[in-house]
Amino acid sequence: MRPSKHPLHARIPILLLPAVLVLAGLAVLAWAAPCRARADGLVILTHDLAGQAQADPATGELRGIEHAGKRAFNLEAVREIMTAVGMTARIREVSFAQGMAALASHEDTAFFNVYRTPQREAHYKWVGPLQREVDYLYGLKGNAIGGLDAAKAAPAICAVDGSQHHNMLLADGFTNVVTAPTYLECFTRLKSGAATLAVSSDETLIQKLHAAGIPASDIRRVPEPLVQSAGYIAFSPQVDDAVIRRWQAALNGLISSGRFQTLYDRYYER
Template structure:
């Protein structure tokens, strides 16, 4: 994507100039390009960055947490939204990249540097309420058509667990539309995520049904590319822990996770 390359070049030029002028700053130590995914209507564009929409939901909250960390560390507040697979590929292949929300798994543990967690959730398989044969067992789920986010933790985990009929999509919204249209039978997601999705797309909540089958528990983090120096990892980690223990954390939850009252 030319616009991504241009934005990364602009950030690198800015931080290089800061490094020359202010050799003791965080910019002098390392420039990091931040990306997120699956933002839907939860965020607003703010120049070359994003900001959370009040009452927008979990992604709005996560964006504002990252912005708060950037402010505390005097880091350029540039965040770009990209498809999950694109962001994950950048994280794997490029230097100086941060990507959130990324599920931390044993298989990924040594591939990246981790700061968080931003969220901890239990995910269930959801199905269409009009599905003729409700899925009631894990064995049935393995034989079903399951939509997953391309390149996500569930793409990897369910493949390894014998789910042979995975349908990969670039967004959760696409998965939900496929579920509603009967093109897939299941999708794994948390109850909070599904509530946000049906509202964003405009599907009546009664048309989607949560099964009793737990897909898994996920813990989401800010993932940094492996080249992040240890000293920088500690700075981000300490900033996160300080924010997590401060009243601002609760204020961010109240402002961005709770629906806006009329």
């Protein structure tokens, strides 16, 4: 789904936790501390970059790999927004669960790509969308499921821990959900038989299949979409509204100038 075909409308010094919370927050503090920005004081985090980004040999900064997929595109789009607002922080990769924990426990975090759902709406501030998607459940041929209701009887549906898909499946009464830290791990489990179904957007499925070593001809999808959604940059709720407006204006400028589409063509999988 090309971004140009859709209307695009539309929060850190690190806080030291009390001793009783140090164990719970230690992992987050470890990677967040080096990422201070000079401009807005934000830590910038992302997730699930496997196979779509690499460290620049000259600077060590994460850069998207051309034509590698959605996350390469998101990474480069956010880098351009950061340049436009005068930020020099390095983007850091964490697990999805770590990123969501940072949003909840620190006052100075931006985390992308996060689906903007009604359940999350009031808990964060938002800039975007970066893209819109339709997500489905996928399984190997021979294990085809007739629909979402029938999928409730499947042995195991793999979803990323704490993701929109994970929460939605649980809310809809699925008792057969197993979690993994990444989408690649879910499709690896699908290949091995440890999971019967896994979640993916229609646009990024091929990249996940390539990474997991699953031929596209071996995959089938549940006909009904699981969810239609849009991916955003989520900010800690304490981030000043002026910062949010500045980031949104930078994204809007990226779109109106045509640069957004150029990045899409260069980094999204074709």
